Amino acid sequence: MTAARPGRTAIPPEPAPADGTAAPAVVVAVDGGGSKTDAIALSLDGRVVARRRGGGSSPHFDGLASSVETIDALIGEVSGGAPVAQANLYLSGLDLDRELDEFRAELAGRRWAGPSTVVANDLFALLRAGTDEPDAVVIVCGTGVNAAGVRADGRVVRFPSLGAISGDWGGGSGLGAEALWHAARDADGRGPATRLTGAILELLQLDSVQELIEQLHFGRRQESSLAVLAPLVFEAARLGDAVGASLVTRQAEEIVAFARACLVRLELLDRPVPIVLGGGILAARDPLLLEPIERGLAEIAPLATLAIVEQPPIVGAALLALASAGAGEETLTKARTALAG
Known part of the structure; x- marks a missing residue:
């Protein structure tokens, strides 16, 4: 298991319903850099479901395949097997269009990745965390x-x-x-x-x-x-x-x-x-x-x-992921309050 954010206990994924019905879908956000990667899953109504911190996932430092493996493992942990309605990934080292295209191609076949998956530089998570x-x-x-x-x-x-x-x-x-x-x-x-x-x-x-x-x-x-x-x-x-x-x-x-x-x-x-x-x-x-x-x-x-x-950039990443999933202002406000706790 990856380490929790220092000073904060990692939130474990919510267990699947006991009646055997499918777990509700979640929205997942990732903020990755050279030394650490934060991942978080939220319900579609803005509740924090789980969060984890792992090692670095910058493609520049770790290589493309290793970066995706790190992210894949973290998303698996925070989603807890629930279907992923939306995934937004914000990573350092993705500065050129070619790098973004290659990273998206490497995601092919991951159960949580799809046409709506957002891949962008981590600057945009930082920006959304601030304004x-x-x-x-x-x-x-x-x-x-x-x-x-x-x-x-x-x-x-x-x-x-x-x-x-x-x-x-x-x-x-x-x-x-x-x-x-x-x-x-x-x-x-x-x-x-x-x-x-x-x-x-x-x-x-x-x-x-x-x-x-x-x-x-x-x-x-x-x-x-x-x-x-x-x-x-x-x-x-x-x-x-x-x-x-x-x-x-x-x-x-x-x-x-x-x-x-x-x-x-x-x-x-x-x-x-x-x-x-x-x-x-x-x-x-x-x-x-x-x-x-x-x-x-x-x-x-x-x-x-x-x-x-x-706020840490993962807050911005989470808000962007919820917005990508169609969340309204009320949900985004609820999520920001939950993320600040």
């Missing part, structure tokens, strides 16, 4: 960065989110890599002194930056592990370190750039559009990051409002 406005922008800054925008007429703005080759910068991985870049230049004299150098060595319990460089070069440490250095950047900035401050400023500028691109492409600069923010770095609510974001947005879109998501 139900028809015109909106969502930006995530966690391990990486990504964004999307939607408009009431159905137009959608997306980004490839493939790292440096598609113009992306920041998130925990980007900030960590930049912290090391500056520490390396501090250590060998090419760059300015920075508090980051000593902080990195202390955190990783190393004697020199050269040691870390060699560990990465020879594969003894993965570059993805540099995300743990991101909090050091904000700490250094708070202590007045110029390098740390410059990286926080650049991250804020990147967030504003995502918002501007979405609003311009959707022609929403002059509308009161919510900008939904999520991901660990933004959820930390560090004023060194949020204040320049607020100033930058005020300059380009004075009517826009910032909203940091309080």
Whole structure:
């Protein structure tokens, strides 16, 4: 059995009726990322039937087949054998149309999958967790960065989110890599002194930056592990370190750039559009990051409002799944209340 959400007991599936009649149909939603996958089943009237948390299911990290197997097992657990009226899957790593098509094809033959099954990037679950406005922008800054925008007429703005080759910068991985870049230049004299150098060595319990460089070069440490250095950047900035401050400023500028691109492409600069923010770095609510974001947005879109998501993305995924099954506002309100409990 997969682990329950920390601090919350997993809800077991409701047993089938004792009289042998078929269990009532359920709606299933999944929010999957690189380290965890949340799945939930709800009745058609918005009651939470069961929820589970499993390991990661990002196709980028785990591969397509493994991702689908993880999701299939979780859906089997939360549905408890009941027929699945609607399944909505929101996963990180599904950024291109080809990736979405390949994932849908891999679902063929699963008992819960069908023509109505929704497969989309996890950004849209995060967006729905933060707002139900028809015109909106969502930006995530966690391990990486990504964004999307939607408009009431159905137009959608997306980004490839493939790292440096598609113009992306920041998130925990980007900030960590930049912290090391500056520490390396501090250590060998090419760059300015920075508090980051000593902080990195202390955190990783190393004697020199050269040691870390060699560990990465020879594969003894993965570059993805540099995300743990991101909090050091904000700490250094708070202590007045110029390098740390410059990286926080650049991250804020990147967030504003995502918002501007979405609003311009959707022609929403002059509308009161919510900008939904999520991901660990933004959820930390560090004023060194949020204040320049607020100033930058005020300059380009004075009517826009910032909203940091309080609810986990699975809440948005569940609401979208119910809506896909035809649920009305009363049911959606009931479900949101149940999901917040």
